[in-house]
Amino acid sequence: MTEKQRLILDAALKLFARDGYNSTSTNKIAKEAGVSEGLIFRHFRNKEGLLDFIVQQGLEIMKGELDKTGLLKDPRAKLKASLLLPANIVEAKPDYWKVQVSLKYMNHEIAEKYHESEFMENALALLLDAFTELGYKNPALESQLMMMIISSLFLSLVHGDIDNHDELMEFLVKKYKL
Amino acid sequence: MTEKQRLILDAALKLFARDGYNSTSTNKIAKEAGVSEGLIFRHFRNKEGLLDFIVQQGLEIMKGELDKTGLLKDPRAKLKASLLLPANIVEAKPDYWKVQVSLKYMNHEIAEKYHESEFMENALALLLDAFTELGYKNPALESQLMMMIISSLFLSLVHGDIDNHDELMEFLVKKYKL
DNA sequence: AAATAGAGTGAGTAATCACTTTCAAAAGTA
DNA sequence: TACTTTTGAAAGTGATTACTCACTCTATTT
Missing domain, CATH: 1.10.10.60 (Homeodomain-like)
Known part of the structure; x- marks a missing residue:
């Protein structure tokens, strides 16, 4: 380089x-x-190769963060870390995630390449484990809902239109008794 | 025409x-x-004028749907209708909403024109009313969370990657005792 | 000292872009 | 009929695009 x-x-x-x-x-x-x-x-090589190079790096960072979260033993800690994940990674590399997000919604061939990744499935599996371990009645749907909350959080943070992140986290932590 | x-x-x-x-x-x-x-x-007039024309129509449909929801008296019915809103409007005009969503994440001047609208504030106010009336302890944060769930639902539906919508709705209705 | 190789330049290319101009056919109106 | 306006097609326009090409410069190897 x-x-x-x-x-x-x-x-x-x-x-x-x-x-x-x-x-x-x-x-x-x-x-x-x-x-x-x-x-x-x-x-x-070409403009798309440049984009490739940039986005590939971001994907690896994301994967690293998720792996760290997966190592946690306590299911409550896992869920809490998952909720905090968006803020942590967006704060670290805001431009990265802005590009990632815009790609996702560009509905162009370029976008699909990155977002069919196994990342979402890993994240979902992590949540499923935690909710199952905590004895929730319907862990599959609970983790689907949690996943929706997390991705919505992620989007809001990327666009910078969230002004009460800590308060919201406190509210969620209390709601889920984490 | x-x-x-x-x-x-x-x-x-x-x-x-x-x-x-x-x-x-x-x-x-x-x-x-x-x-x-x-x-x-x-x-x-120009390419942007064409986009304008298309998107303006969609915005009016959305507003109409929201107004209908606002007319409901029962707060539980209001919340339930809000949760079902995404599926209803996306099913009616999928291409409309695909364009709307892609604009939002294009981070381009064109996008901002449509998404600074008072629509979000109206929707939030509707949820706030309902949660307040139902005596929730923290109606502001409850409606913020519900808003996140709804917009996440909306995005998933637009991208066609949700295969258990009815089951998810049933789950949410039960969770919120609607 | 000669040869090789990679890094870097900047003018040039064909294609594509949003948009304009020109002009003719309809359609309305008296 | 005679006119005006609206609707439309077709062939442009200059600007911008991603990308190429012939070339120089610098440093290392032979």
């Missing part, structure tokens, strides 16, 4: 997050990064 | 929903509609 490669990746992530993938031309990326436009294609 | 105008609107809605706004050229719309490309600009 040369310095210019880093500059290109940083510029692309910033612009993709701010303006969207389609509205960001390779010309703009090159200008923002302070490199020649041709260099983008030497290092990343 | 001439016949060709209808043809253009239908073609545009279909293509915007399938491929996204940015990836749909006016040329493609004209071909799909079987009219000349120039006609699009005669009738709708």
Whole structure:
């Protein structure tokens, strides 16, 4: 990874997050990064290759966080960590998740590649374990509902339109007796 | 509204929903509609005008549905109707909502115009009324949570990745004792 | 010192984009 | 009929797009 490669990746992530993938031309990326436009294609083959590279990194971070959560023994701790996951990962790399989310809703071939991943199934399995262990009557539906809450939380955080995150967390923790 | 105008609107809605706004050229719309490309600009001024026209209709439908829900007297009925709202409106016009949703996550100027609307606030106020009337301890947070569930439901339905809607509804109705 | 290779440049390319212009056929109106 | 307006098609327009190509520069290897 040369310095210019880093500059290109940083510029692309910033612009993709701010303006969207389609509205960001390779010309703009090159200008923002302070490199020649041709260099983008030497290092990343094409515009989509650049996107690929960026998003692949994000997916691995997400997977790492989820694995950490899975290691927890106490089911209540697992659920609490799952609820806090969105805030933690979005805060760490907001631009990353802005791009990820916009891809999901772009309904374009590019989007599907990343979101058919086994990630959701892993997360759901983790919740299912916890609710089962806690003796909930209908753990499958409980975890489906929890999953909906978590993804909604994630979206709100990415778009920056949530102003009472801590209060909301406290409310949920109390509701689920975590 | 001439016949060709209808043809253009239908073609545009279909293509915007399938491929996204940015990836749909006016040329493609004209071909799909079987009219000349120039006609699009005669009738709708520009590509964004076409989008405007399409989305404006959807917003009015949504508002109408919400108003109907607001007329209900029983707070439990209000909540139940709110939960069923996504399925009802998405089933009626799936392509409409696919476009609406993709706009929201396009992070582009076009998107903001539609989603700063007072719609969300009205919906939230309706839920707040219901939870307050039912004597919930923290009606504000309860309605915020319900809003998250509803919008998550809406998104899943739009993307067609929900295969147990009725079961989920039954579960929620029981959980909230509606 | 000669050869090789990778990093980097920037002008150039064909294709596609949203949009305009021109003009003719209908359709309405007197 | 004679006119005006509306509706439509077809062939443009310049700008922008992702991407290529011929080339230079620098550093390492032979």
